[in-house]
Amino acid sequence: MITKSNLYRKEKVYGYLFILPPILGLLIFTLFPFVYSLYGSFTDWDGLGQMNFIGLDNFKDLFSDELFYKSMYNTLFLMLGIPIGLVLALLLALGLNRKIPGTTTFRVIYYIPVISSLAAVSIMWNWAYNGDYGLVNQFLEIFGIKGPNWLMDKDTVKPALILMTVWKGLGYTMLLYLAALQSVSRSYYEAAELDGASGFQMFRNITWPMVKPVTFFLVVTNIIGGSQIFTEMNIMTPTGGPEYSSASIVFYIWDKAFKNLQMGYASAMAMILGIFIFIVTLIQFKMNEKSSFDGD
Amino acid sequence: MIKKKGFAITMVVLLLMVAALAGCSGGSSSSDGSKELTFMFRGGTDEQKAYKEVIKKFEEEHPGVKVKMVVTAADQYATKLRAAITGNNLPDIFYFAPGDVKAYVNSGVLKNLTPYIEKNKDIKLDNIWKYGIDLYRYDGKMAGQGDIYGMPKDLGPFALGYNKTMFEKAGVPLPDKDKPYTWDEFIKVNQELTKDTNGDGKPDQYGTGFNVQWALQAFVWSNGADWLDESKTKVTIDDPKFAEALQYFADMQNKYKITPGIEQSQTLDTYQRWMKGEMAFFPVGPWDMSTFEKLPFEYDLLPFPAGSTGKSATWIGSLGIGVSSKTKYPDEAVELVNYLTTSKEGMKQLVDAKVQIPNLLDMADEWSKDTKTKPNNKQEFIDIVNDYGRSLPGNYTYNAEWYDIFFTDIQPVLDGKITAADYVKQEQPKMQKLLDKAVEQEKKSQK
Numbered sequence: 001m002i003t004k005s006n007l008y009r010k011e012k013v014y015g016y017l018f019i020l021p022p023i024l025g026l027l028i029f030t031l032f033p034f035v036y037s038l039y040g041s042f043t044d045w046d047g048l049g050q051m052n053f054i055g056l057d058n059f060k061d062l063f064s065d066e067l068f069y070k071s072m073y074n075t076l077f078l079m080l081g082i083p084i085g086l087v088l089a090l091l092l093a094l095g096l097n098r099k100i101p102g103t104t105t106f107r108v109i110y111y112i113p114v115i116s117s118l119a120a121v122s123i124m125w126n127w128a129y130n131g132d133y134g135l136v137n138q139f140l141e142i143f144g145i146k147g148p149n150w151l152m153d154k155d156t157v158k159p160a161l162i163l164m165t166v167w168k169g170l171g172y173t174m175l176l177y178l179a180a181l182q183s184v185s186r187s188y189y190e191a192a193e194l195d196g197a198s199g200f201q202m203f204r205n206i207t208w209p210m211v212k213p214v215t216f217f218l219v220v221t222n223i224i225g226g227s228q229i230f231t232e233m234n235i236m237t238p239t240g241g242p243e244y245s246s247a248s249i250v251f252y253i254w255d256k257a258f259k260n261l262q263m264g265y266a267s268a269m270a271m272i273l274g275i276f277i278f279i280v281t282l283i284q285f286k287m288n289e290k291s292s293f294d295g296d
Numbered sequence: 297m298i299k300k301k302g303f304a305i306t307m308v309v310l311l312l313m314v315a316a317l318a319g320c321s322g323g324s325s326s327s328d329g330s331k332e333l334t335f336m337f338r339g340g341t342d343e344q345k346a347y348k349e350v351i352k353k354f355e356e357e358h359p360g361v362k363v364k365m366v367v368t369a370a371d372q373y374a375t376k377l378r379a380a381i382t383g384n385n386l387p388d389i390f391y392f393a394p395g396d397v398k399a400y401v402n403s404g405v406l407k408n409l410t411p412y413i414e415k416n417k418d419i420k421l422d423n424i425w426k427y428g429i430d431l432y433r434y435d436g437k438m439a440g441q442g443d444i445y446g447m448p449k450d451l452g453p454f455a456l457g458y459n460k461t462m463f464e465k466a467g468v469p470l471p472d473k474d475k476p477y478t479w480d481e482f483i484k485v486n487q488e489l490t491k492d493t494n495g496d497g498k499p500d501q502y503g504t505g506f507n508v509q510w511a512l513q514a515f516v517w518s519n520g521a522d523w524l525d526e527s528k529t530k531v532t533i534d535d536p537k538f539a540e541a542l543q544y545f546a547d548m549q550n551k552y553k554i555t556p557g558i559e560q561s562q563t564l565d566t567y568q569r570w571m572k573g574e575m576a577f578f579p580v581g582p583w584d585m586s587t588f589e590k591l592p593f594e595y596d597l598l599p600f601p602a603g604s605t606g607k608s609a610t611w612i613g614s615l616g617i618g619v620s621s622k623t624k625y626p627d628e629a630v631e632l633v634n635y636l637t638t639s640k641e642g643m644k645q646l647v648d649a650k651v652q653i654p655n656l657l658d659m660a661d662e663w664s665k666d667t668k669t670k671p672n673n674k675q676e677f678i679d680i681v682n683d684y685g686r687s688l689p690g691n692y693t694y695n696a697e698w699y700d701i702f703f704t705d706i707q708p709v710l711d712g713k714i715t716a717a718d719y720v721k722q723e724q725p726k727m728q729k730l731l732d733k734a735v736e737q738e739k740k741s742q743k
Binding site: 044046047048049050052130132133152153154238239240242243244254257258259260261262263 | 371374375378379381382399400402403404405556565694695696697700703704705707708737740741
């Protein structure tokens with residue numbers, strides 16, 4: 001008995017040692033900046049000098065800040081890409097899950113954007129969207145369509161960004177769906193076939209529920225990632241786009257903090273964003289609990 | 297077995313911790329005992345190359361001092377610098393914008409260079425552009441006077457260039473370098489030079505292609521208007537003269553069709569069109585000289601067209617080189633700043649690299665007389681600095697948010713969707729609100 005508990009204690013130590021690095025990282029790189037920023041959000045800190053406590057003034061100002069609402073709206077608008085991306089990726093995954101030649105090649109092709117640097121991808125799309133010599137408009141010209149100047153027009157800049165983010169994330173989403181699809185046991189389909197179920201019925205009653213955990217995971221991570229979208233617009237529309245129409249909330253935070261000496265105000269916005277993400281994620285977890293599918 | 301494994305795990309954990317901690321410390325003394333200075337700057341490839349050469353020379357002349365260079369892309373620079381300040385991890389020597397002098401001095405980021413400069417008898421302040429030095433003076437209340445907190449890296453007079461070869465080909469008389477075009481004349485010349493050269497019904501040679509953010513000032517100022525009043529606390533864009541200039545600017549595209557249309561108006565485009573010789577007029581900064589030297593056509597400089605004041609106007613850009621108030625080696629750091637900005641040796645290398653105009657008056661005089669190299673009329677750069685160049689409006693205020701928003705919202709005017717008169721009316725209160733905020737912030741930072 002004594003030896004067993006010794007071994008147990010030893011393992012416990014190893015266990016803690018294993019989780020120590022990420023916890024240290026969390027403390028140094030997440031918790032400390034978070035607390036610092038929380039405090040900063042109650043001050044008039046300019047990011048350089050001293051911090052003066054001003055209570056809730058930053059938050060009050062936020063409510064009458066037109067650009068805050070605008071960048072929040074832009075961020076939500078860009079999230080339209082999430083359902084589009086999920087549907088496309090699932091369709092692709094279904095296609096590539098079949099036993100037809102060449103699937104491996106296609107899987108690789110769709111995955112290439114995922115491993116490419118976001119900055120490089122943004123620069124590439126920046127060229128593609130150029131109104132004059134851009135690839136997109138040259139392509140449209142083949143069909144006699146005169147394409148707009150995508151990134152310089154407030155009506156087209158957001159769809160253009162959505163198209164790019166969907167393209168960029170497609171491979172990753174597809175791969176996860178593919179893994180989920182392959183873990184679905186054949187026996188379900190065989191049973192359904194015996195019962196005379198149609199292809200669509202099989203998809204609705206077997207495939208879709210079986211990949212639900214993956215869908216849930218993707219929706220949560222995509223929304224969190226989508227709320228923090230920044231690099232794309234920072235490179236493609238460095239001034240926030242025409243009439244600030246492509247500025248995301250993180251872009252606005254960055255603008256305030258690093259360009260306009262209002263770190264305290266930016267911190268307040270970051271807090272609001274944090275709370276927003278927290279609530280949305282919480283709702284999703286609650287919803288998932290309710291309709292959870294017991295996969296085994 | 298377990299023991300061995302445990303040892304390995306412990307080592308890995310330790311290594312990770314060491315790595316994490318090492319990332320935090322920023323030592324500035326190099327291993328061989330020499331003094332190491334960090335210099336953070338930005339610039340195009342030719343500029344970077346030139347600065348690397350100058351620094352190499354500096355190190356040769358100053359044994360025991362090593363300079364570590366940190367270069368970033370131009371649009372990332374300000375963010376990186378602010379992050380370094382916030383993180384208390386400032387380089388010893390760095391570029392900064394003249395508009396940031398007040399904020400950086402009030403919060404103790406910049407070292408006061410005055411005592412070092414007075415001590416150094418090699419520096420003759422009266423042989424350097426007064427305009428340039430004044431940009432980096434601040435007495436705690438007013439910018440432009442008091443102690444010196446940075447030295448001008450250079451002055452960047454933004455002149456107008458024209459494609460001489462194109463004029464000659466089209467048989468259009470060359471512009472007079474001493475007498476600016478009137479606005480009407482300018483349109484006329486541009487119309488003559490906007491051409492469909494391959495007969496497909498679309499012009500492929502244009503008169504001009506200005507980026508509004510960098511060229512509108514010339515038109516507004518020469519029409520007797522401005523963004524700010526004397527006190528720098530009131531936004532004055534609702535002046536009819538301002539609207540007139542903005543309308544003229546937008547009309548170049550929409551009414552007179554002398555610039556590439558809405559679809560083609562991106563900066564990159566016009567820059568490349570100019571480089572390909574498909575554009576008659578294009579603004580030229582001194583930093584462009586090394587690139588434009590290789591152009592397949594002759595180009596030269598002239599004053600911007602003059603509005604109702606009859607006088608040409610444009611802006612002078614500048615970047616300062618400052619020293620961190622926390623540097624370990626202030627003497628060496630200031631020495632490097634001086635080498636880059638006021639020493640004959642350093643300046644000559646930079647000027648020869650064609651990335652800037654000389655900082656030193658006597659050198660500038662000699663340089664402008666050299667008509668063997670492009671552009672011929674270098675005197676225009678000097679005239680801008682001496683006579684009529686101005687600072688960009690955003691430089692006068694604690695932050696430039698109010699000024700930036702003017703350009704953020706401007707696209708509908710350029711596209712001809714709303715008139716300039718409506719735009720300035722709608723935009724003025726918005727900008728005023730942001731300016732008020734900046735003024736208030738400045739007051740707070742002073743105490």
